[in-house]
Amino acid sequence: MDLKKNSTVLITCSSGLARYLQAELAALGFRIKSSHDTGVEITASLAETMQLNLKLRTAYNVLYLLKDFKCADPHQLYKNISQLPWEDIIPANEYLTVISRVNTMSIDNSMFPSMKTKDAIVDRIMQKTGSRPDSGSGRDNIVLGLYWHDTQCKLYLNTSGRKLSDRTYRKMPHKAPLREALAAGIIMETGYDGSVPLLLPMCGSGTLAIEAALIAANRPSGLLRGNFGFMHLKDFDTSAWQRLRKEVLASGKKISKNKTMAPIIATDIDPEAINAAQKNAKTAGVDHLIRFDVCDFAETDIPAEPGIIILNPEYGRRIGDNDKLAKTYERLGDFFKKKCSGYMGYIFTGNLDLAKKVGLRVSRRFSFFNGDIECRLLKYELYTGSRKKTKMD
Numbered sequence: 001m002d003l004k005k006n007s008t009v010l011i012t013c014s015s016g017l018a019r020y021l022q023a024e025l026a027a028l029g030f031r032i033k034s035s036h037d038t039g040v041e042i043t044a045s046l047a048e049t050m051q052l053n054l055k056l057r058t059a060y061n062v063l064y065l066l067k068d069f070k071c072a073d074p075h076q077l078y079k080n081i082s083q084l085p086w087e088d089i090i091p092a093n094e095y096l097t098v099i100s101r102v103n104t105m106s107i108d109n110s111m112f113p114s115m116k117t118k119d120a121i122v123d124r125i126m127q128k129t130g131s132r133p134d135s136g137s138g139r140d141n142i143v144l145g146l147y148w149h150d151t152q153c154k155l156y157l158n159t160s161g162r163k164l165s166d167r168t169y170r171k172m173p174h175k176a177p178l179r180e181a182l183a184a185g186i187i188m189e190t191g192y193d194g195s196v197p198l199l200l201p202m203c204g205s206g207t208l209a210i211e212a213a214l215i216a217a218n219r220p221s222g223l224l225r226g227n228f229g230f231m232h233l234k235d236f237d238t239s240a241w242q243r244l245r246k247e248v249l250a251s252g253k254k255i256s257k258n259k260t261m262a263p264i265i266a267t268d269i270d271p272e273a274i275n276a277a278q279k280n281a282k283t284a285g286v287d288h289l290i291r292f293d294v295c296d297f298a299e300t301d302i303p304a305e306p307g308i309i310i311l312n313p314e315y316g317r318r319i320g321d322n323d324k325l326a327k328t329y330e331r332l333g334d335f336f337k338k339k340c341s342g343y344m345g346y347i348f349t350g351n352l353d354l355a356k357k358v359g360l361r362v363s364r365r366f367s368f369f370n371g372d373i374e375c376r377l378l379k380y381e382l383y384t385g386s387r388k389k390t391k392m393d
């Protein structure tokens with residue numbers, strides 16, 4: 001096993017986000033080897049995983065394949081894993097976590113293969129160095145992913161550690177926040193690039209507004225994170241990482257300097273939501289790019305130049321919620337019709353019955369998952385009779 005060589009890299013994502021992840025990878029110059037609902041495979045070096053972790057907005061984890069082997073039972077698992085030169089990969093004073101996905105006849109409990117894998121690694125390091133890493137369930141140090149299907153095992157180094165959707169700017173989550181990677185995917189679907197106004201009434205804790213501002217300003221989503229799995233490897237090259245961060249920051253600034261940014265306006269009826277959104281945007285370093293206001297969605301200030309408007313209303317998971325919310329969805333339809341003509345309107349919801357109350361023709365539907373809830377992003381083309389040509393056409 002030579003960590004300097006290219007290997008298969010599996011990048012995982014939430015269901016519905018693979019097509020955006022593919023587009024991001026293609027834009028970074030990677031050829032897609034294969035793709036499925038919750039992951040995309042490419043070939044890359046371990047050094048390149050730093051760039052992937054720093055830049056990918058819609059990914060969950062970047063997994064570098066260490067070994068792909070036939071395995072019929074736990075004994076073979078231990079044997080195969082202990083053949084890797086762990087003493088060259090993991091410092092003896094590190095902490096490691098193994099997460100397993102197992103679908104094989106010989107095992108009915110995924111804890112057992114995790115334990116066997118961990119034992120194989122720790123025993124080898126102990127034998128070679130005289131000391132052993134600690135292990136447990138935390139995801140802040142070395143994380144390994146074991147996928148065991150029938151008689152095939154794949155062992156990956158999870159170079160992200162915690163999910164990349166945990167950007168660390170959301171100190172105040174408020175109500176039902178979207179995962180950051182999902183919010184980035186929604187923004188990408190709208191084609192938003194900062195050149196037209198973006199309105200986000202019902203902004204909650206500000207996730208859509210913050211992800212949009214990061215995209216418009218060409219700021220990589222991983223810039224705020226101080227910890228990734230790859231940083232705990234024996235060969236972690238701190239200066240290469242610092243260089244990469246500097247390069248990415250400088251090129252982002254250069255691109256955004258030549259750009260005139262249209263306003264991003266984020267509003268919510270709840271002052272606590274706006275307070276949380278403002279604090280989160282400040283942590284993310286994009287508060288200066290977003291105008292915040294406390295108001296009913298229908299009172300949101302709408303710039304004359306048409307742009308994009310996205311609403312993520314609550315979608316009622318408790319009995320009785322729906323009657324109250326039905327009125328809100330009806331009002332959304334009126335608001336779109338009367339005040340947003342010329343805009344591209346979007347509603348993100350997990351309740352299609354409520355969405356029908358909007359009463360406008362949906363021009364396209366995109367399927368996403370918010371946690372385990374299947375959701376739709378509904379697109380409304382809010383034309384006027386005498387609609388002028390805009391940047392949106």
Ligand SMILES: C[S@@+](CC[C@H](N)C(=O)[O-])C[C@H]1O[C@@H](n2cnc3c(N)ncnc32)[C@H](O)[C@@H]1O
Nearest residue numbers: 177178202203204205207268269270296297312
């Ligand atoms: C599902 S949450 C939005 C979550 C947000 N996307 C996030 O990631 O944090 C819905 C938001 O709509 C707001 N809201 C509800 N009714 C509203 C209204 N009439 N006008 C403006 N905002 C409203 C709520 O205060 C709540 O913050």
